[in-house]
Amino acid sequence: MTIFTIDKVRKSFSNGEVKEEILKGINLSLKEGEVTALVGASGSGKSTLLTIAAGLQPASDGRITFEGENMTSMNSEQVRKIRATKFGFVFQFAHLVPFLTVEEQLMLMLDVSETKISKPEQKREVEKILKLVEMDHRKNAYPSSLSGGEKQRVAIARAIIHKPKILFADEPTASLDSKRSKDVMILIRDLTKTLNITTLMVTHDEEMLSFADHIIKMSDGHVLVNLNNIS
Incomplete structure (x- = not known):
């Protein structure tokens, strides 16, 4: 089922008297339980498209x-509410809070996302998600003791702990070696299917x-190719 659509989206910036158009009428639809990858050269508009889709900046x-x-007709508070409750985010770096344990990172996210459940229920949800990402044995660890791959697993757990509808992933494997990159992508794919999440991911890594499920190739603010992945 289609849950998210982008229809004729444009984005432009003005630099003095010069107007630069970054996105030039993008059309895109996302379905539940599927991973869609945005690829393209630097400057193609893929990261701009992701941030607009995620409500982090407005479309023109x-x-x-x-x-x-x-x-696009909502006010900033309505968009913020959707970001907090319905969207999850994973970035190139984990951005974990250095003085919080793995468990505490996820507990904080439940508070930020305004999830209205008791502390005991929160702990049970955290335990469940950490088992899904195979990090339950590290719940009392601090970020400084985690490997790069472990940090990204925690970041993914944090992004889905509040049961979002859409996961936005911006270069989630860019800081990892090839083995850890593959492990993280397997995890993202499996969680997308298991939890019926919609995932939109920017990547420069062709191996990912x-x-x-779908690959969107962008160039100069246009969708160059939109194809189903049959590999």
Whole structure:
């Protein structure tokens, strides 16, 4: 089922009297339980498209629809509410809080996302998610003692602990070696299927595309190729 659509989205910036158009009428739809990868050269517009889709910056024109609601007509507080409760985010670096344990990182996310469950229930949810990402044995560890791959697993757990509808991943494997990159992509793919999440991912790593259901190749602000992954 389609849960998210991008319709004729444009984005431009003005630099003095010069207007630069970064996105030039992008159309895209995302379905539940699928991973869609955005690829393209630096400057192609893929990261701009991701941040607009995630409500981190507004489009200059066009329409973004999430669960039947027009996000482009919402005010900033309404968009913030969706980001906090319905969206999850994973970035190139884990950005874990250095003085919090793995368990505490996830507990904090439940508070930030305004999940209204008791502390005992929160702990049970944390335990469940940490088992899914195979990090339950490290729940009392601090970030300084974790490997790069372990930190990214915790970051993924933090991104999905509040049961978001959409996971936005911006270069989630860029800081990892090839083995850890593959492990993280397998995890993202499996969680997308198991939890029926919709995942939109930016990547520059061609090897990671085999884990995506759809591949969107962008160039100069346009969708160059939109294909189903048959590999």
